[in-house]
Amino acid sequence: xxxxxxxxxxxxxxxxxxxxxxxxxxxxxxxxxxxxxxxxxxxxxxxxxxxxxxxxxxxxxxxxxxxxxxxxxxxxxxxxxxxxxxxxxxxxxxxxxxxxxxxxxxxxxxxxxxxxxxxxxxxxxxxxxxxxxxxxxxxxxxxxxxxxxxxxxxxxxxxxxxxxx
Amino acid sequence: xxxxxxxxxxxxxxxxxxxxxxxxxxxxxxxxxxxxxxxxxxxxxxxxxxxxxxxxxxxxxxxxxxxxxxxxxxxxxxxxxxxxxxxxxxxxxxxxxxxxxxxxxxxxxxxxxxxxxxxxxxxxxxxxxxxxxxxxxxxxxxxxxxx
Numbered sequence: 001x002x003x004x005x006x007x008x009x010x011x012x013x014x015x016x017x018x019x020x021x022x023x024x025x026x027x028x029x030x031x032x033x034x035x036x037x038x039x040x041x042x043x044x045x046x047x048x049x050x051x052x053x054x055x056x057x058x059x060x061x062x063x064x065x066x067x068x069x070x071x072x073x074x075x076x077x078x079x080x081x082x083x084x085x086x087x088x089x090x091x092x093x094x095x096x097x098x099x100x101x102x103x104x105x106x107x108x109x110x111x112x113x114x115x116x117x118x119x120x121x122x123x124x125x126x127x128x129x130x131x132x133x134x135x136x137x138x139x140x141x142x143x144x145x146x147x148x149x150x151x152x153x154x155x156x157x158x159x160x161x162x163x164x165x
Numbered sequence: 166x167x168x169x170x171x172x173x174x175x176x177x178x179x180x181x182x183x184x185x186x187x188x189x190x191x192x193x194x195x196x197x198x199x200x201x202x203x204x205x206x207x208x209x210x211x212x213x214x215x216x217x218x219x220x221x222x223x224x225x226x227x228x229x230x231x232x233x234x235x236x237x238x239x240x241x242x243x244x245x246x247x248x249x250x251x252x253x254x255x256x257x258x259x260x261x262x263x264x265x266x267x268x269x270x271x272x273x274x275x276x277x278x279x280x281x282x283x284x285x286x287x288x289x290x291x292x293x294x295x296x297x298x299x300x301x302x303x304x305x306x307x308x309x310x311x312x
Contacts, residue, residue, distance in 0.1 A: 030226055074195075119300065147273040157287070
């Protein structure tokens with residue numbers, strides 16, 4: 001496992017795969033250039049952990065990066081910093097090998113080191129394997145337990161509100 | 166503190182005032198804040214009567230999002246258009262910083278807020294796309310970190 005350090009890493013390819021897994025391929029509008037600039041430019045908007053096949057086993061035809069986690073820090077005025085896990089994906093052929101657990105362990109260490117009170121993340125309610133994976137490790141479903149719902153206001157409505165008299 | 170009471174969880178506040186100030190106005194701000202101030206014409210003193218706290222999230226499919234973390238107006242000052250004005254200013258921020266949209270969490274039991282946001286054009290992604298918010302608390306993090 002290592003921290004993604006820049007243009008040399010191919011986590012972009014994995015984002016596309018994750019989009020396919022979540023059936024959201026048509027929603028990808030960000031370009032690879034923007035993604036790299038936003039993560040490795042002057043002000044990083046996210047951090048990335050990648051799971052890589054050892055150098056000795058690298059092949060030119062296959063992916064060398066087989067899993068990744070994208071995260072950043074958010075803030076709660078009552079408890080302080082939180083680690084927000086935005087994306088977490090391990091390629092199908094590499095699941096069941098402990099890579100996911102290892103990534104989560106690393107993320108937990110980052111959270112503890114950065115004095116985060118907790119780690120938050122979203123899971124789609126139909127994604128049963130992931131829900132089981134997280135609940136087994138002690139995660140709580142705050143939407144069910146406390147009633148939190150995620151809302152969004154799209155650009156067209158923002159423009160409307162921004163220009164209202 | 167007042168908002169915590171509104172959401173029925175006053176004991177959930179564990180952050181100190183010092184931490185909060187350092188985290189927002191230190192070298193690396195973890196949040197941004199918009200405040201609504203009311204001036205007492207007689208004494209010429211102002212006090213804060215509403216605020217919105219936000220920062221930026223990131224979705225690798227669409228880029229930056231404005232994440233509205235907290236939004237509160239003191240009861241005596243509601244219904245005066247302060248909330249709309251705050252939302253209007255917040256709506257300008259994402260456009261300036263190239264955000265695709267604004268996201269935020271709402272408690273489903275908070276009917277006035279839910280109705281207000283829907284009227285502004287918000288969609289409930291939990292209902293529409295099935296997203297649930299999960300959390301690993303500190304105890305779970307420490308356990309996983311030490312495995």
